[in-house]
Amino acid sequence: MSIFDPAKWRPAPLLPQEDRSGSLLFVVATLCFLACLTALAVMASDRAARGWVGQLAGEATVIVRPKRGETPDAAAARAAEALAGVKGVTEARALEPAKAYDLIRPWLGDVADLEDLPVPRLVTVALDHKAPATAATLSQALRAQDLDASVDDHSLWIKDIRRSANLARGLGLGVFLLIAGAAAAVVAFATQAGLAAQEDVVEVLHLSGAEDRYIAGLFQLRFARMSLIGGVIGAGVAAVVGAGLRLAGGAQGLTPALPVAWSDLAILAACPLIAALVAALAARLTAQSLIRDME
Numbered sequence: 101m102s103i104f105d106p107a108k109w110r111p112a113p114l115l116p117q118e119d120r121s122g123s124l125l126f127v128v129a130t131l132c133f134l135a136c137l138t139a140l141a142v143m144a145s146d147r148a149a150r151g152w153v154g155q156l157a158g159e160a161t162v163i164v165r166p167k168r169g170e171t172p173d174a175a176a177a178r179a180a181e182a183l184a185g186v187k188g189v190t191e192a193r194a195l196e197p198a199k200a201y202d203l204i205r206p207w208l209g210d211v212a213d214l215e216d217l218p219v220p221r222l223v224t225v226a227l228d229h230k231a232p233a234t235a236a237t238l239s240q241a242l243r244a245q246d247l248d249a250s251v252d253d254h255s256l257w258i259k260d261i262r263r264s265a266n267l268a269r270g271l272g273l274g275v276f277l278l279i280a281g282a283a284a285a286v287v288a289f290a291t292q293a294g295l296a297a298q299e300d301v302v303e304v305l306h307l308s309g310a311e312d313r314y315i316a317g318l319f320q321l322r323f324a325r326m327s328l329i330g331g332v333i334g335a336g337v338a339a340v341v342g343a344g345l346r347l348a349g350g351a352q353g354l355t356p357a358l359p360v361a362w363s364d365l366a367i368l369a370a371c372p373l374i375a376a377l378v379a380a381l382a383a384r385l386t387a388q389s390l391i392r393d394m395e
C-alpha cells in the first residue's frame with residue numbers, strides 16, 4: 101500500500117466493523133423467531149381454552165336413575181320436561197338409549213346384552229349463555245319432581261382447562277423472558293468485545309472531553325439497529341410459518357388444540373421493537389459499566 105493512499109491514514113472507527121459473517125444478526129433473528137413462535141403457541145392455546153370453557157359452561161349433563169315402578173326412559177323424559185321450564189335453560193333433551201350405551205361401551209367392551217344392564221339415562225341441558233342456570237337450580241327442579249338425578253355442570257373440567265391455560269401462559273412468559281435474556285447476553289458480549297478492541301480510542305475521546313453517555317450511545321445505536329433488522333427477519337419467518345399453519349388447517353389452524361388466527365400474525369410486529377429495545381438497553385448498560393472501569 102502506498103504512503104499516499106488516503107485509506108492508510110484514515111483513522112480507525114470507534115465502533116467495531118460490521119459483522120460481515122452475519123453471525124450476530126443470525127443469532128438475534130433466530131431468537132426472535134423462537135420468541136414469535138412461543139407467542140403464537142400461547143395465543144392459540146389461550147384461544148382454544150376459552151373456546152372449550154365457553155362450550156362446557158353452556159351445557160350441563162343430568163344423570164337420571166329410575167325409581168321403582170318407573171322405566172329409565174320415562175324417568176329421563178320427566179327430567180327433561182322438568183328442566184325445560186327452568187329459567188336459564190334453553191333446551192333439555194333426553195339422550196337416546198343407544199347413545200348412552202355408546203358412551204359406556206368402550207369401558208365394558210363388547211357386551212352382547214348391554215341393554216339388560218341398569219344403565220342410567222342422560223339428559224343434556226343447553227344453558228343460556230347470558231344468564232345460565234346453576235347446578236343448584238337444576239337439582240332443585242329435579243327434586244321438586246321427585247326424581248333421583250345428579251347434575252354435572254362440568255365445573256371440574258372447566259377448572260382443569262383454566263389451570264392448563266394458566267400453566268401454558270406461565271410457561272410461554274418464562275420462555276419469552278429466557279429468550280430476551282439470551283439476546284441481552286449476546287449483545288452485552290458483543291459490546292464488551294467492541295469496547296475492548298477500542299479501549300485506546302475511548303481513552304482519547306475521554307481526554308477530548310467526550311462524555312460516557314455519548315460513547316455508550318454509539319454502541320446503543322449500533323446494536324439497536326442490528327437487533328431491529330434481526331427482529332424483522334425472525335418475525336417475518338415466524339409470520340410465514342403461522343400463515344402456513346392457518347392455511348393448512350383452516351379456521352382451526354393445523355390442529356383444533358392450537359387454533360391460529362390471522363390477527364395473531366399482526367401481534368408479531370411488536371417483536372422487532374422489543375428486540376431493539378432489549379439490545380439498546382443491554383448495550384448501553386454494558387458500555388457504561390465498562391467505560392467507568394476504564395477511567
